[in-house]
Amino acid sequence: MITVKINDREYQVEEGKTILEVAKEFGIDIPHYCYHPALSIAGNCRMCLVEVKGMPKPMTACSTRVSDGMEIYTDSEIVKEARKGVLEFILLDHPVDCPICDKSGECKLQDYYFKYSAQRSRYEFPKERHKVQKISKKIYLNPNRCVLCTRCVRFLSEITKTFELTTVERGSHTYITCVDPESLDNNPFASNISDICPVGALGLNEFRFKKRVWFTKKVKAICQGCSAGCNIYVDVSNRKQLLDGDDDEIVRIHTAENPKLGQYFICDEGRYSYKLYNDRESRVKVPVLEGEEITVENAVSLIKEKANVRKGVVILSPLHSIEENYAAYLFARERGFDVFRPSSFRKDLPEPALFIEEKKSPNDRMLKLMKLPKVSEIEEIDYDFALFLHNVGKIHSKSEVRILSVLKKSTFSVVFEPVLSEFGRNANLVLPAPIFIEENGCYINAKNLVQRSHKGVDYMYLSKPLWFFLDINFKSEEELLAVFAKEQLNIELDYNRLGTEGFEL
């Protein structure tokens, strides 16, 4: 540990870190474009200049390592002037087309301009103009807006190692260009470059002119695609407007970082999975009994009545959160029913598979930790009562067949799912389940990390959490998590303890 002084205050820091990392750790804001925690240090944007005592010129915070007794000033007059100068240079050839830029509202250049510069341009000559190109099926490139931080170039050369983008020409004529559009089409991680672009130079074709970012609400959630448990931000349309009734529609999914998991990017499969959740047509809107819609109260009393049998079965789902699954488990334990778990759907990994897992369900680990028997171990399938939890997504095809036969053979079968599937069609009662963005839920990923997905929108239609339908005496999801942690894992756990980065088992 060494001592450094930042803005006349002493801090104990680890040796070998850069000034920017140290400042970030202590909550001191240093503006930057080219620095990214997962990428190599480039030091070419010059935005992170700070004053270091004893040095003749301001130093780049992202590439200067701290040393003992270093005195750093992040807000002195020299630094302010340097930032102003850098921003003026960047904006020399930047089109001020914020009204049509999709990044505006979350653009770093816009934010820093208002915060550190806010001066008129002194440039008199016509600005250099390039054509906007759709460089792949997923991504467009507007070279005019580029600030040449080369984050995208470094991402494609260091993380995916596919080298599709590069800078060409020299000096002020430099621009980014795509050398292999076909490879970019097939790259399963290519869309990350639109997230890491600090300005609006790279963007998703899907999101182009679709929604202004200030009409969306950012909700931190866990990706439902596989058991890697990537942290994502789900942007939900929150414009309460009667003229366009697209409220609570998921607009896009983008990366949220989780340093504990070492995850800074997400795969394209997860990114574009939001369309599955926007399918309002096939959503189960109300409880359906044999093709007839019934009220929630009727459904609750019906389950109570029908579950009053000796031989019942509850089949949990790796696609649902801990809270939903444990509510079903408690329901089964109270009545002495059998509990089984289906196997997850598996899909071959692409090459390279950076943060994709083979098992295509977010909560497979939880059911494994509970040591439940698999559905293939069901011996007799003629139960009096069967409850199955299902969600958007797939389970293993062998389990699927087994569960379908159980549902068909049972005297009374209940399926809890958000979107009507083959299971719902073969069940007596279908309960409307919320999708992941409508409820607080925790998931255990393949690396045994318990992470929380946040509630972003209200329960749609008449969907309710399972503990409400099963009439278990709980007030919130958090209580269920606490009960699960205490009974199954022998630890005290609540949402506070999970924090933003999760809790490692």
Place this chain on the structure above:
Amino acid sequence: MALKKDVRLNWWDKIYLPAVFKGMYITISHFFKTLFTPPSKRYTIEYPDRKKEDIPEWYRGLHRLNTYPDGTLKCVACYCCATACPADAIYIEPEDLEDFDKDHPKEKAPKVFQIDLHRCIYCGFCEEACPKDAIVLTNHYEIVHTSREAGIIGIEDLIKTKREGGE
């Protein structure tokens, strides 16, 4: 805290009649004053027959979408007006103009631009927010519709609105 004023009426006030006559005198005097002024000089305009002509330029009436001399819309569908609108009266659907011309850099234009005139409160915030000077409120005040659907006007009607001062 509400103050309660202690009002004491004397005998003269309590009979009320003097106050009634005083009031009636003012009313009747105005009646005769108006009766003997020619209609063109009266303060009240008999609206459908006569129309107010000297409407100030800052009057906030029917909206207009401005165009460039070559007829293309100035609007770039940036949603600034829709964001500023306190009544949520503006609905925009953007369109991607693929032909990005070097001299005329325009990538985005509204495919649908609707103003719900029933919702609009004519506050002029849209005009204020517009970065392209595309939407303005003119001084046309006769905004009448025979159905609710007719009150939702689109681009074609909006560019037809006449500028201030006729034309």
